[in-house]
Amino acid sequence: MNIEQHITTATIAAVKHLYDQEIPENQVSLQDTRVEFEGQITIVVFPVVRFSKKSPEVTATELGEYLVEHIEEVTAFNVVKGFLNLTIADHYWLNLFNQDLLSPEFGAIKPNGKKVMVEYSSPNTNKPLHLGHVRNNLLGYSVAELLKASGHEVFKVNLVNDRGIHICKSMLAWQKWGNGETPESSLMKGDHLVGKYYVIFDKEYKKEIDVLKAEGQTEEEAKKNAPLIKEAQKMLLDWENGDEAVISLWKTMNSWVYDGFAVTYKTMGVDFDKYYYESNTYLLGKGSVEEGLEKGVFFKKPDGSVWIDLTADGLDQKLVLRADGTSVYITQDLGTAQMKYDDFKMDDSLYVVGNEQDYHFKVLFLILEKLGKTWAKGLHHLSYGMVDLPSGKMKSREGTVVDADDLMAEMVETARQKTEALGKVNDFSEEEKENLYQNIGLGALKYFLLKVEPKKRLLFDPAESIDFQGNTGPFIQYTHARIKSLLNKAGYDATKGGADQVVLTDTEREMIMLLAKYPAELVAAAKVYSPASLANYLYEVAKMFNKFYHEVPPIVKEEDAEAKHHRLNLSAVTANILKSGMKILGITVPERM
Numbered sequence: 001m002n003i004e005q006h007i008t009t010a011t012i013a014a015v016k017h018l019y020d021q022e023i024p025e026n027q028v029s030l031q032d033t034r035v036e037f038e039g040q041i042t043i044v045v046f047p048v049v050r051f052s053k054k055s056p057e058v059t060a061t062e063l064g065e066y067l068v069e070h071i072e073e074v075t076a077f078n079v080v081k082g083f084l085n086l087t088i089a090d091h092y093w094l095n096l097f098n099q100d101l102l103s104p105e106f107g108a109i110k111p112n113g114k115k116v117m118v119e120y121s122s123p124n125t126n127k128p129l130h131l132g133h134v135r136n137n138l139l140g141y142s143v144a145e146l147l148k149a150s151g152h153e154v155f156k157v158n159l160v161n162d163r164g165i166h167i168c169k170s171m172l173a174w175q176k177w178g179n180g181e182t183p184e185s186s187l188m189k190g191d192h193l194v195g196k197y198y199v200i201f202d203k204e205y206k207k208e209i210d211v212l213k214a215e216g217q218t219e220e221e222a223k224k225n226a227p228l229i230k231e232a233q234k235m236l237l238d239w240e241n242g243d244e245a246v247i248s249l250w251k252t253m254n255s256w257v258y259d260g261f262a263v264t265y266k267t268m269g270v271d272f273d274k275y276y277y278e279s280n281t282y283l284l285g286k287g288s289v290e291e292g293l294e295k296g297v298f299f300k301k302p303d304g305s306v307w308i309d310l311t312a313d314g315l316d317q318k319l320v321l322r323a324d325g326t327s328v329y330i331t332q333d334l335g336t337a338q339m340k341y342d343d344f345k346m347d348d349s350l351y352v353v354g355n356e357q358d359y360h361f362k363v364l365f366l367i368l369e370k371l372g373k374t375w376a377k378g379l380h381h382l383s384y385g386m387v388d389l390p391s392g393k394m395k396s397r398e399g400t401v402v403d404a405d406d407l408m409a410e411m412v413e414t415a416r417q418k419t420e421a422l423g424k425v426n427d428f429s430e431e432e433k434e435n436l437y438q439n440i441g442l443g444a445l446k447y448f449l450l451k452v453e454p455k456k457r458l459l460f461d462p463a464e465s466i467d468f469q470g471n472t473g474p475f476i477q478y479t480h481a482r483i484k485s486l487l488n489k490a491g492y493d494a495t496k497g498g499a500d501q502v503v504l505t506d507t508e509r510e511m512i513m514l515l516a517k518y519p520a521e522l523v524a525a526a527k528v529y530s531p532a533s534l535a536n537y538l539y540e541v542a543k544m545f546n547k548f549y550h551e552v553p554p555i556v557k558e559e560d561a562e563a564k565h566h567r568l569n570l571s572a573v574t575a576n577i578l579k580s581g582m583k584i585l586g587i588t589v590p591e592r593m
């Protein structure tokens with residue numbers, strides 16, 4: 001039994017003994033003692049007062065006396081305004097460290113039998129991934145890893161939007177102006193090549209619109225009447241009717257895009273257990289429409305279109321099938337949700353999608369609930385805010401959005417320059433250097449995007465992210481590498497077990513308490529799908545190590561073998577937590593840097 005449980009149980013017993021009352025367990029509230037007070041664990045006395053019917057001061061004092069008498073580890077107490085601060089004996093903290101934290105099992109959470117699907121990335125195949133996708137991919141990947149680490153079974157899936165008018169736009173432009181250009185002939189990544197033709201389409205389309213407007217058409221008319229858009233629509237129709245030439249072009253250009261995406265995903269370090277393609281799923285929702293009509297959840301308008309009325313739920317009427325029988329976005333998602341469930345029978349299902357789709361998912365989940373899907377309550381939209389770059393900080397390929405590959409390459413380049421300027425890597429092999437720049441550059445990017453709560457909009461500042469000081473990836477990476485070098489220099493023997501003849505300093509005690517929270521931190525962060533809370537915990541750990549390291553006398557030179565070994569143990573556990581925590585965030589911490 002850990003000390004918190006022990007204190008809770010004893011408090012319940014104390015209330016029974018002292019006041020003859022049954023206090024429910026959830027009324028016993030414990031927190032860390034604030035730094036300005038003596039002690040480590042604090043009981044919030046106000047809820048107890050309702051049972052004692054005495055003043056907070058008297059209640060706290062009586063409770064404190066009882067706990068000191070009944071719990072061997074509680075050695076003293078003090079009362080500050082309704083807070084009962086308990087001092088826990090050092091042998092408890094030392095034991096906790098030597099038994100639990102030093103165990104190789106520390107931080108490993110038992111499987112809990114819960115299955116979760118995480119859908120993320122879900123790009124469109126008409127252009128390459130951009131900065132928004134970077135946040136999406138990092139969030140999706142790390143949330144999945146976090147869920148795994150907290151005992152869930154996880155399936156990562158990618159739903160690729162590979163069909164529709166936007167795909168026809170790139171295809172058409174390539175047909176017209178591509179001169180047979182391929183990724184090989186152009187030396188371009190396939191997704192960039194396809195994206196290039198999407199941009200060309202847009203430019204030419206705009207020119208046509210301007211011409212029509214000059215001839216007196218309104219913007220709206222011009223957009224509809226431009227020859228290029230008509231051609232693209234015709235192509236879509238041909239495609240749906242099974243036109244072999246279109247299908248073959250689609251297959252070719254799509255495979256270029258997939259090759260390109262694969263490279264981006266690999267560099268980013270993200271992966272998927274399964275891919276879904278909208279070209280396979282876009283008709284699925286029609287079954288759900290039938291089902292909804294039968295169950296009376298949907299209704300048909302005179303023109304034949306199908307709707308759901310959500311006004312009673314504070315929303316509006318929502319189209320689920322067009323009059324011509326074609327699907328809309330939500331139709332597909334209804335069908336895809338069912339398919340995913342049939343495939344995996346998961347308890348929970350996450351959609352990592354930007355907050356511009358908040359309304360879409362609200363409606364989607366509501367409809368599925370109304371259709372009587374018992375699994376609908378396990379659906380969750382992991383919504384995230386936009387990412388901005390400080391203006392002028394980074395050039396973007398097409399002037400508007402920042403390309404994911406360019407961004408990553410620039411981060412690695414900055415890491416190279418910074419590291420070389422610091423002159424730290426003179427004895428590294430070329431390969432080791434390249435790995436290091438990769439890890440620092442991407443670590444900086446990932447950490448900076450992940451340390452912010454998903455809901456918040458964020459400003460990505462490349463220079464700030466790659467600082468070796470402050471709440472950054474490189475700071476944590478550097479702290480880890482520094483510990484590794486310390487352990488090496490000191491000839492640390494990890495098999496030697498715990499040292500017990502030592503006196504803890506205040507910082508060491510604090511450090512043990514912080515490190516001991518790691519498993520609970522994983523569970524708590526997973527519960528709210530927040531890599532940010534894990535990231536910020538790791539920062540606290542890194543800062544704590546630096547404080548400890550500066551306070552204690554030089555560890556390598558320490559003559560007292562027990563004290564030295566104990567400090568190395570503390571350092572080693574810190575390094576392990578930083579490494580495994582950062583791995584969950586998708587960040588590699590180098591062994592040396």
Ligand SMILES: NC(=[NH2+])NCCC[C@H](N)C(=O)O
Pocket residue numbers: 119122123124159160161333336351353
């Ligand atoms: N099941 C979903 N609706 N997933 C999100 C798809 C995102 C869509 N491909 C987009 O780029 O906007």
